[in-house]
Amino acid sequence: MKIGFFGGTFNPPHLGHLLAATYALKTFDLDQVWFAPVFHHPFGKHSIPFEHRLAMCKLLIAELSPPFLVTDIEKEIAHEGKTYFTLKELQKRFPENTFSLVIGSDLQEQIKKWSHYNELQEEFTIHFVPRGEKDNPTSIPNISSTNVRADAYDTEIIKNVVTPEIHAYMEKNKFYDK
Numbered sequence: 001m002k003i004g005f006f007g008g009t010f011n012p013p014h015l016g017h018l019l020a021a022t023y024a025l026k027t028f029d030l031d032q033v034w035f036a037p038v039f040h041h042p043f044g045k046h047s048i049p050f051e052h053r054l055a056m057c058k059l060l061i062a063e064l065s066p067p068f069l070v071t072d073i074e075k076e077i078a079h080e081g082k083t084y085f086t087l088k089e090l091q092k093r094f095p096e097n098t099f100s101l102v103i104g105s106d107l108q109e110q111i112k113k114w115s116h117y118n119e120l121q122e123e124f125t126i127h128f129v130p131r132g133e134k135d136n137p138t139s140i141p142n143i144s145s146t147n148v149r150a151d152a153y154d155t156e157i158i159k160n161v162v163t164p165e166i167h168a169y170m171e172k173n174k175f176y177d178k
Helices: 015-028 050-064 081-094 117-123 147-151 156-158 162-174
Strands: 002-008 032-037 068-072 096-104 125-129
Touching: 002 015, 002 081, 015 032, 015 050, 015 068, 015 096, 015 125, 032 050, 050 068, 050 162, 081 096, 081 125, 156 162
Parallel strands: 002 032, 002 096, 032 068, 096 125
Antiparallel strands: none
C-alpha cells in the first residue's frame, strides 16, 4: 500500500487537516493517509498533552477510517518528532508499504531546515498540498490551529473549522479558554 504520513502538532486538528489529507489521498494516488500527532515538537512548540491531540485526531477521522488512520508512532519512538526517523521506523515496521510525507505547501521553505532533510528527500517522496495559495484554484483554505486556538472563545467561528465532536471535546476539556 502507498501510505501518506501526515504528521503535525494537531493542536487542535481541524477541517483544514482533513481537506489536506483528502487532497493528498486523491491527488497523489495514495491508499491511506496516517495522521500522526507529534509527541515532542522538535521546535519546542507548546501544546496540550499528546493524549488529547491523539484523541481529537481520532474524532476527526472517526467516520472516515479507512482510508484515514491515526497512529501514535511518535509516542512509541524516541526521536523527538524528527520526521525522518519516524518514517524510517514506519518503513521498518511495515516493509510491505511505501511511505511518503504529506505536508502543506506553506512549509516548503521551513522543511529545508528540518533535521536530516537531505536524507528525507532522498529516501521518501514529499507531497506538498497547496494551502492558502490565492492563484491556485485547487488550494485548500488556509485554516491554522493557531487561529483556531485564538478564536476558541468564538463558538460560531470554531463550529465552521472543527467537527462537532472536536468542538464538544474542546469545550468539555477547556483547553483553549482565555
